[in-house]
Every structure is written in C-alpha cells, then in structure tokens.
Amino acid sequence: DGGITQSPKYLFRKEGQNVTLSCEQNLNHDAMYWYRQDPGQGLRLIYYSQIVNDFQKGDIAEGYSVSREKKESFPLTVTSAQKNPTAFYLCASSSHPPGQPQHFGDGTRLSIL
C-alpha cells in the first residue's frame, strides 16, 4: 500500500546529541514537509521541499537541518542547537501543483533524557 513511513515512533536524545528522524514515502509525491507539534498546540512548519535537491525553511527552522537526495526520502536532523527539541514530529507529502492534499505519516515522539 502507498503511504508515508516515519521511524522511529519514539526517540530519546541526550543533551548535546544530534538525532535524525526518517521519513519515506512511496506515493510518488514531489513535495515533502516536516512539522513540529507541541502538546495541545497546532502544527508548525520546520522545512519543506518541492523537488529533489531543493528545500526551503519553514517558520521554525533554527536548530534543524534536512536533505532531499531522493524523491522518496526527506530525513530531518535535530541538532544540538535546538534547545527545546521535545515534541511530536510529523512528516507529510503532497503532489504538484502546490496546495494539493497533504498526507501524513504517523509521527515520531522525541524526548530529551
């Protein structure tokens, strides 16, 4: 079945460590997105990519980095510069043109030890 796979479901990080969250899609979508959700809050855009080898910062990109080397994959690295990384991270994808329906993965919960 087509879909978006995020891994792992739960991730624990020690202070000062970088961690990478995986997002893979087999929907043949051009665009992929990373969102952060804090408890009781809405979704905030971290980074998005509309085409391979290109990506743009969202509203809260500081302390995060991404790459888009393959159409299917859009990994997110939470760096040690992100001072408050504990949150729920959601990956989404959509087809062209922009504004097409977004489809979401099941998310990764990141916690600091």
Place this chain on the structure above:
Amino acid sequence: GIQVEQSPPDLILQEGANSTLRCNFSDSVNNLQWFHQNPWGQLINLFYIPSGTKQNGRLSATTVATERYSLLYISSSQTTDSGVYFCAVPNRDDKIIFGKGTRLHILP
C-alpha cells in the same frame, strides 16, 4: 500571511449529539483540508474541499470560498470521533497553514 482561525477551541458533547466546527481564513484560497488527529497523534485526511459541499458517512463539510469560511459537520457523534480537528489552507508561498484546532470530547 494568511490567518486561519478555528472555533470553538474545545467542545464536549454527549454521544449521539451533532456538532459544527468552523474554520475562518483571512485571504482567498484555492483549497482547504480538514484533518482529524486521533488520541495517538495520527492525522487523518477527512476532506479536501476548495468549495462546495462533500459528505462522507456521518461527516460532511462545506466551504464558502467567497466568504472565507468552512464548516465541518459531525452527526450522531461517537466516542471514536474524539480528538482534535484541524483545517489547513495554502499560503501564497505554497506553505500550508494550519489552524490551532478544535478539541472534541465525546462522552459515552
């Protein structure tokens, strides 16, 4: 950029009741999505509805693009309808802007 406001922020209903959730947006849009986030955090697509009315079982949605709002109707609520409902619209720079959501609690 575009602003998205959802109301009410919280809603508590008895099982079997009907409800209407509202999404207002500050600029013209060419599409709008409604999502349900279940208690496990999964975001489920409900409707992609740039304009007009769509129905899916007990749920229906209406978007009046000229008046910049959309409504989500839930009839005969069930406890499995609990969760947070989000609407989302695209900004001019192709980012998707989410409202803050309506948290729905259905009591058995």
